[in-house]
Amino acid sequence: MSNLITHPQFGEIRIKKKKNEVWFCAKDLCTLLEIQNHRDTLAKSLDEDEKGVEKTYTPGGYQNLLYVNESGLYTIIMRSNKPEARKFRKWVTSEVLPSIRKYGTYSTDPKIMNRAKARAEQKVVKAMLSEVGSHLSRTDIKLVAKQCRTTEWQVEKVLRGEIKDTYMLQLLYARSTGNKILESQFYTASGAQKLMDELKKR
Known part of the structure; x- marks a missing residue:
């Protein structure tokens, strides 16, 4: 992920991503929102979990700069008297954050x-293929290869996402979901208990 976001009107803001959460450089925010004495302002208005120090590269070398999370961002915006502050908040919440969360x-x-x-x-397709493959046995792969008149190696390549074959993937998906249903029936406490109760009735 780029460590810099840019807007034609607002300028550049340095960001960091920590544990899937976006953090914004406090100095950049205070500059564009025209907040004076930002160090004192942030010290008084932000909670400890809303701010943190991050090592950041600057023209003068690496420096420890203060960053704020999304909650801290809103606090800073509320402290600004600049007319564009509301427009800036809307840009961040409707464009920047959704894009970073979805596309990185x-x-x-x-x-x-x-x-x-x-x-x-x-990334999503790879995760889906991995999930499909996790519920397939060697026998499943052999049977699908036979149905498609191909080799097991080709089936494995489809599961790795190296080649595309919609028909084959449909067969693999059907077997995978079927196996997952059976696994939940036989190898989970609730499923096993239900089957045991059914057997006792007979």
């Missing part, structure tokens, strides 16, 4: 965003 980055450059969207899509 934010940019006004369409090329950068298209690449980010492609990476995010690949």
Whole structure:
């Protein structure tokens, strides 16, 4: 993820991502929102869990700069008397944060965003294929290979996302979901108890 977000009107803001949460450079926020004496302001208005120090590269070398999380961001915006503060908040909440959460980055450059969207899509597809494969046995792969008149190696390549085969993936998905249902019936406490109760009735 880029450590810098840019807006034609608001300028540049340094950001960090920690544990899937976006943190904003407090100095950059206070500069663009025209908040004076930002160190004193932040010390008085922010809770400890809303701020943190991060090592950040600057033209003068690495420095420890104060960053704030989303909650701290809103606190800073509320302290600003600048007319554009509301517009800035809307930009961050409606464009920046949703984009970072969904695609891992934010940019006004369409090329950068298209690449980010492609990476995010690949990540989701890879996770889906991994989930499908986790509920398949060697026998399942052999049977699907036979149905598709191909080799087991080709089936494994589909599961790794190396080649695309919609028909084969449909067969694999059907077997995977079927196996998962059976696993929940036989190998979970609630499923096993239900089957045991059914057997006792007979």
